[in-house]
Amino acid sequence: MSSKTVILCNPHANQTKASAVAARLQEISPPSSHLEWVFTAYPRHAIELAHQIATQGCHKLIAMGGDGTVHEVVNGLMQLPPEQRPVMGIIPVGSGNDLAGSLSIPTDPVEALKLALDGTVGEVDIARIEDDRGHTEYWTNTLGIGFDAVVNIRSRRIRWVRGFLIYFFSALQTILFNHTPLGLQAVQDGKHWQDRLLMLVLCNGRREGGAFWVAPQASPRDGKLDYLGIRQISRLQMFYTIPFVMQGTHQRLSYACHGRFQNLELVSDHPLYIHTDGEIYAGLDSTIRQIRVQAIPAAIRMNIPKSD
Ligand SMILES: Nc1ncnc2c1ncn2[C@@H]1O[C@H](COP(=O)(O)OP(=O)(O)OP(=O)(O)O)[C@@H](O)[C@H]1O
Numbered sequence: 001m002s003s004k005t006v007i008l009c010n011p012h013a014n015q016t017k018a019s020a021v022a023a024r025l026q027e028i029s030p031p032s033s034h035l036e037w038v039f040t041a042y043p044r045h046a047i048e049l050a051h052q053i054a055t056q057g058c059h060k061l062i063a064m065g066g067d068g069t070v071h072e073v074v075n076g077l078m079q080l081p082p083e084q085r086p087v088m089g090i091i092p093v094g095s096g097n098d099l100a101g102s103l104s105i106p107t108d109p110v111e112a113l114k115l116a117l118d119g120t121v122g123e124v125d126i127a128r129i130e131d132d133r134g135h136t137e138y139w140t141n142t143l144g145i146g147f148d149a150v151v152n153i154r155s156r157r158i159r160w161v162r163g164f165l166i167y168f169f170s171a172l173q174t175i176l177f178n179h180t181p182l183g184l185q186a187v188q189d190g191k192h193w194q195d196r197l198l199m200l201v202l203c204n205g206r207r208e209g210g211a212f213w214v215a216p217q218a219s220p221r222d223g224k225l226d227y228l229g230i231r232q233i234s235r236l237q238m239f240y241t242i243p244f245v246m247q248g249t250h251q252r253l254s255y256a257c258h259g260r261f262q263n264l265e266l267v268s269d270h271p272l273y274i275h276t277d278g279e280i281y282a283g284l285d286s287t288i289r290q291i292r293v294q295a296i297p298a299a300i301r302m303n304i305p306k307s308d
Pocket residue numbers: 010011012013014015040041042043044045065066067068069070093094095096097098277278279
């Protein structure tokens with residue numbers, strides 16, 4: 001068994017701020033025969049690199065970046081049989097870092113590095129999506145459909161403002177131009193339901209976008225996925241709803257629906273726009289109408305704080 005630890009860093013995370021953090025960490029933990037630094041060079045590169053590093057033999061693989069980086073590393077590792085997957089660590093240096101937050105991984109990079117090197121190993125669930133194109137992908141934090149996904153897609157085109165204003169303008173555009181409920185037929189762990197939803201978020205973690213507590217009751221270690229659905233409401237009500245989702249108090253809204261599952265099949269009367277962990281899975285040109293989502297309990301071993 002290799003004793004090598006690799007830190008796989010996305011220097012582009014958090015608008016390239018991750019790069020300076022990596023330089024600081026490299027000073028306090030210089031490369032040795034046991035610790036290696038590898039940097040991504042382009043989007044989705046971490047999938048290839050994680051697969052390659054684990055195939056060559058590595059005891060621990062630390063994902064340094066945001067939720068997108070964790071997503072890519074997990075997709076690389078899931079191509080290998082469980083016994084070949086190294087223990088993972090996370091140094092959360094992205095803008096949202098939502099899975100790391102749900103796992104109580106410290107936000108301070110030095111503390112996170114210490115935990116990734118020496119913390120307790122725990123098993124963490126992930127999830128898988130399969131669609132009617134025969135395409136599959138693993139995800140770790142949230143999968144958003146409808147409003148949630150369109151806001152994400154639109155936010156990438158907004159260049160004239162920064163920070164939370166990007167979300168604000170993107171949500172505004174989505175409410176104005178994409179206020180289309182999806183007629184969904186679902187099979188949730190063998191039980192059938194149907195509904196008209198403006199948004200559906202499937203959750204392994206509790207939070208997304210750094211600020212939206214979509215499933216405060218969820219846990220990435222309970223073997224299940226949670227969901228939040230928002231039924232057909234007016235545009236004005238949609239604005240009213242956003243602060244509730246930010247505070248995780250949306251349970252009290254009559255048009256919010258929730259549940260927990262291991263397997264979910266969905267058929268939609270409209271194309272599905274989907275993000276997985278904040279990465280676009282199906283954009284505005286999507287033709288996907290059918291997906292199957294499955295929780296994969298304890299798929300990844302990870303260094304996490306003892307109490308979690
Ligand atoms: N070297 C690179 N150059 C450009 N983009 C990259 C590079 N490496 C990775 N990426 C892309 O950067 C994007 C953002 O990464 P990541 O999600 O880790 O950071 P973030 O968006 O700041 O954080 P969060 O997802 O937690 O909000 C991902 O889509 C990833 O594919």
